[in-house]
Amino acid sequence: ATATPEATEVAEETATPQAEGTPVAAEATASPTETASEAPTPTATSVHGVLTITGQVTNGTAGASLPPDLQVTLYGYDDMQEAYSDTTTVDADGKFVFHDVPNAPNRIFFATAEYQNVIYGSRSASAPPGETTLDLPFSIYETTTDHSALQVDRLHVFASLNGEQVLEVVEIYVITNTGDKTVVGETPDDPALTFDLPAGAMNLQFQDGVIGGRYVQTPQGFGDLMPVYPQHTTQEVFAYDLAFEGKRLTVSHPVPLPVAAAVLMVPEGELTMSGDRLVDSGVQSDSQGSAYHVYNMDALKAGEDLAFTVERVSSGLSLTSNSKTSLAIGLMAIGAALIAVAVVLTKRPGMLEEGEDEAPETAESEPEEAPEAEDPETLMDAILALDDLYREGKISEEAYQERRAALKARLKRALEKTQS
Numbered sequence: 001a002t003a004t005p006e007a008t009e010v011a012e013e014t015a016t017p018q019a020e021g022t023p024v025a026a027e028a029t030a031s032p033t034e035t036a037s038e039a040p041t042p043t044a045t046s047v048h049g050v051l052t053i054t055g056q057v058t059n060g061t062a063g064a065s066l067p068p069d070l071q072v073t074l075y076g077y078d079d080m081q082e083a084y085s086d087t088t089t090v091d092a093d094g095k096f097v098f099h100d101v102p103n104a105p106n107r108i109f110f111a112t113a114e115y116q117n118v119i120y121g122s123r124s125a126s127a128p129p130g131e132t133t134l135d136l137p138f139s140i141y142e143t144t145t146d147h148s149a150l151q152v153d154r155l156h157v158f159a160s161l162n163g164e165q166v167l168e169v170v171e172i173y174v175i176t177n178t179g180d181k182t183v184v185g186e187t188p189d190d191p192a193l194t195f196d197l198p199a200g201a202m203n204l205q206f207q208d209g210v211i212g213g214r215y216v217q218t219p220q221g222f223g224d225l226m227p228v229y230p231q232h233t234t235q236e237v238f239a240y241d242l243a244f245e246g247k248r249l250t251v252s253h254p255v256p257l258p259v260a261a262a263v264l265m266v267p268e269g270e271l272t273m274s275g276d277r278l279v280d281s282g283v284q285s286d287s288q289g290s291a292y293h294v295y296n297m298d299a300l301k302a303g304e305d306l307a308f309t310v311e312r313v314s315s316g317l318s319l320t321s322n323s324k325t326s327l328a329i330g331l332m333a334i335g336a337a338l339i340a341v342a343v344v345l346t347k348r349p350g351m352l353e354e355g356e357d358e359a360p361e362t363a364e365s366e367p368e369e370a371p372e373a374e375d376p377e378t379l380m381d382a383i384l385a386l387d388d389l390y391r392e393g394k395i396s397e398e399a400y401q402e403r404r405a406a407l408k409a410r411l412k413r414a415l416e417k418t419q420s
Contacts, residue, residue, distance in 0.1 A: 051101040051127050053134045055111055057094040060139035060230060061180045070113055070140075072096045077108045077124075084109075103127060115140040117188050118227050141182045141230050147193075147257060147302075149179025150228060155255070155262040155300075159310050161270055167244040167310060169198075169251060173236040175228065183228040191216055191223025193236070196253045200242055207237035221253075244310075252307040255300050262297040264308060275308040383407050 053074060059066050069089055076084030083104065090096045096111070112121040122136035154174040162168040175193075177183060185192050197204070197220065204222065209215050216223045228234060242249060266273050268283050268291035281294040300306060383404065 048105060049103050049132065051098075051103045051109075051132055051134055053098040053101050053109060053111075053136060055096050055122060055136040055138065057090050057096065057113060057137070058139045059141065061142040064142050066090070066094045066140075067115060070094070070115065072111050072113045074098050074101070074109060074111050074136075076101070076104075078104055078106070083107060109134060109136065111136045111138065113138075113140060116143045116182075116184075118143060118182055118184065141180065143184045143227070144179075144181040145184060145186055146181075147183060149181070149230075150175060150177055150183060150193075150257050152255065152257050152259040153233070155259045155306070157262065157264040157306070157308075159251070159264070159266050159271060159273070159308075161244070161267075161312075162241055165243065165245050167242045167249055167251075168239060169242065170239040171237075173257075174233060175236060175257065176233045177228045177230050180230050182230060185223075185225065189225075191218075191225050192227050193256060194218055194223040195221045195236065195238070195256055197221035197240055198242060198251050198253045201240040202243075203239075203241040205239045207235075248309055248311040250307065250309045252305050254303050255306050256302060258302050259300040259306075261299060262306065264295045264297060265292045266310060267291070268293045269313055271310045272313060273308050273310055278308060 055072065057066060057070060057072065071087055071089050073085060073087045075082060084102060084107075086098055086101070088096050088098060090113075101109075106126060108124050108126050110122050110124040112119050114120075118141075120138060120140045122138035125134060125136065127134045152173050153176055154172075156170075156172040156174075158170040160168055173195075183192050201221075204211070206215060211217050211222065214225055216225065222238075224236060226234075242251065264273055264278065272293065273295050275295075275297070277297050278295045279297070281296050283291050283293050285291045295308075297306075297308075
């Protein structure tokens with residue numbers, strides 16, 4: 001069973017920043033079956049009173065009802081360590097209550113329930129000072145193997161030299177489940193999503209998990225066992241190497257889902273990129289002075305090939321100085337380049353402040369000063385890029401938190417405009 005992002009947010013939020021609404025891996029959460037027979041287990045942390053924690057479980061799939069005798073497990077965490085757990089059964093209306101729950105300063109609580117081999121969870125929350133109650137409602141969903149409600153909002157691709165005879169490619173799929181059912185594999189051992197790799201791909205790496213854990217090998221590539229939750233955006237992040245001994249190399253593989261748009265990048269001065277569907281968007285630089293050549297690609301249908309050709313600009317150049325690259329390096333480059341791209345995309349004609357230079361701003365001066373007239377997809381890209389920069393230590397925590405909050409506020413306003 002796999003947990004929803006909400007159920008494990010407490011175990012991930014300080015380790016790996018995520019874009020708003022983006023699910024995270026859930027291996028850290030204990031299964032309800034592991035705690036159903038256990039008594040509450042507060043730790044030695046100083047207890048400050050007790051709480052009554054309530055909630056309402058609803059079935060978010062249209063026309064579906066709650067299963068009988070659904071069990072809910074409540075967890076309490078202190079400093080990212082489990083300090084409390086208990087289990088109860090919802091009533092006929094889906095309500096649950098935990099009485100006399102020991103509280104502690106800054107203790108974070110969340111509730112989970114397993115349904116059809118998938119774990120769903122509430123938000124994580126602490127009781128405000130002086131409060132004696134806390135409400136943790138959440139939804140469960142029916143499952144499906146149908147992918148028709150899944151779409152790739154953005155596909156990001158970064159290609160760079162890994163030494164002189166190896167090309168490393170990093171791919172990031174930003175996937176949204178627009179339906180009201182959780183997408184799963186045919187069986188619990190089957191992946192919910194599968195991804196094909198180009199012929200000859202080697203040294204497959206993941207940002208979150210390994211083959212034999214969250215991921216499984218397939219004849220054409222790999223599969224992800226993680227369910228795709230309704231009304232959530234998730235990321236698939238992976239990298240692979242290809243032998244690159246000549247002047248140019250064509251990379252091609254089918255995409256598993258419809259792709260709204262793709263952004264492809266290579267280090268400027270190291271490689272160029274070409275393809276029938278690529279549009280050259282010029283060169284952008286990050287705050288460290290690294291330059292990236294950016295290309296755009298329009299929509300792809302599920303099963304259609306993502307195809308491009310990379311060509312060496314000159315021999316002897318390598319972004320990584322002929323040392324072994326890693327997925328983290330590729331992600332850092334993507335994050336830096338996307339921040340620069342987001343600045344350019346949001347600067348419409350006539351929107352520059354008086355005296356403002358038209359040159360792209362750096363990652364250190366953006367994004368909160370960019371104009372307000374952005375579309376939601378561009379803002380989501382900027383949030384993802386900012387998260388990557390923070391994860392790699394390229395900006396301070398104070399600047400990261402301030403800018404992410406500003407981007408989230410602008411994204412909310414942009415979404416409200418699209419719905420009005």
